[in-house]
Amino acid sequence: MDEIHYNMKCFEWYPAHLKALGYEIDAEPKLADLRCANLRDANLRDANLRDANLRGADLRDANLRGADLRDANLRGANLRDANLRGADLRGADLRGANLRDADLEGVRFDHTTVGIHAAPEGELIGWGKKSGRIIKLLIPKDSRRSCATTRKLRAERVITLEIMSGLQRLEHETEYGTVVYEVGKETLPDSFDECRWNECSNGIHFFLTRDEAEQWFC
Numbered sequence: 001m002d003e004i005h006y007n008m009k010c011f012e013w014y015p016a017h018l019k020a021l022g023y024e025i026d027a028e029p030k031l032a033d034l035r036c037a038n039l040r041d042a043n044l045r046d047a048n049l050r051d052a053n054l055r056g057a058d059l060r061d062a063n064l065r066g067a068d069l070r071d072a073n074l075r076g077a078n079l080r081d082a083n084l085r086g087a088d089l090r091g092a093d094l095r096g097a098n099l100r101d102a103d104l105e106g107v108r109f110d111h112t113t114v115g116i117h118a119a120p121e122g123e124l125i126g127w128g129k130k131s132g133r134i135i136k137l138l139i140p141k142d143s144r145r146s147c148a149t150t151r152k153l154r155a156e157r158v159i160t161l162e163i164m165s166g167l168q169r170l171e172h173e174t175e176y177g178t179v180v181y182e183v184g185k186e187t188l189p190d191s192f193d194e195c196r197w198n199e200c201s202n203g204i205h206f207f208l209t210r211d212e213a214e215q216w217f218c
Contacts, residue, residue, distance in 0.1 A: 075115075089113050097149045099197040115149040118196070126158065126206035127213035130172035134213055135181055136162040137206055146196035146203070151212055154203030156192035160185060176202065 032052040040058050046066045056076045063083045071091040078098045086106040094115035109116050124139040138159040139145060147153040160181045163170050169182045176190045193201035207213045 089116065094149045099149060100199070102197065119145045119147040119153050120208075124208070125161075126153070126155070126208065127210045128204070128206045129213045129216045130170060130179070130181060133167065133170055134164040134210065135160060135170070136210075137204075139206070144192060144194070146194070148197050148199035150199065151207055152199060152205055152216075153207070154193070154199075154201070154205055156203060157186055157188050158204045158206065160187060179204075
């Protein structure tokens with residue numbers, strides 16, 4: 001069963017309820033297996049979703065206000081425009097989740113929450129893959145930077161340190177126009193989107209390791 005069309009305000013995920021909805025559950029009580037479930041627009045206000053497996057679930061526009069999502073697997077879930085006000089995300093895994101335009105006011109998270117922490121501060125070495133070439137970048141300490149829920153970051157300005165294959169200058173075509181990287185010189189984007197949850201938005205995109213840049217498909 002792929003879709004849930006119920007109003008689930010204050011709903012708790014007990015085994016009997018899940019079986020009635022056609023979902024498989026783990027042996028332990030209250031461990032809901034909702035991988036890739038269609039929960040778009042669902043009313044899950046104050047729901048008990050602790051330990052739930054919501055990996056890849058469609059939660060766009062869902063009302064998760066005050067929901068207990070402790071230790072939940074939200075990896076790759078689509079939470080765009082979701083209401084997460086006051087939700088408890090301690091211990092949750094949000095790697096790769098889409099939080100664009102989600103309401104995160106009052107959300108609870110700590111060091112055990114995965115995939116929600118801010119980009120590192122200070123001067124950084126970053127790596128990018130531009131037009132198939134690996135570029136080593138310096139992100140100055142006063143350059144604004146952001147990350148959403150993955151290891152891909154954005155910066156408002158960078159300095160090119162090295163372009164692989166010995167190139168000194170590279171022109172990279174993007175949907176926003178041509179971006180020029182030249183060794184020893186600064187590169188600026190057309191603008192910088194300050195909302196960290198808008199991962200694929202304006203800014204110079206980079207990774208923290210060369211390996212991650214090399215694996216990037218672009």
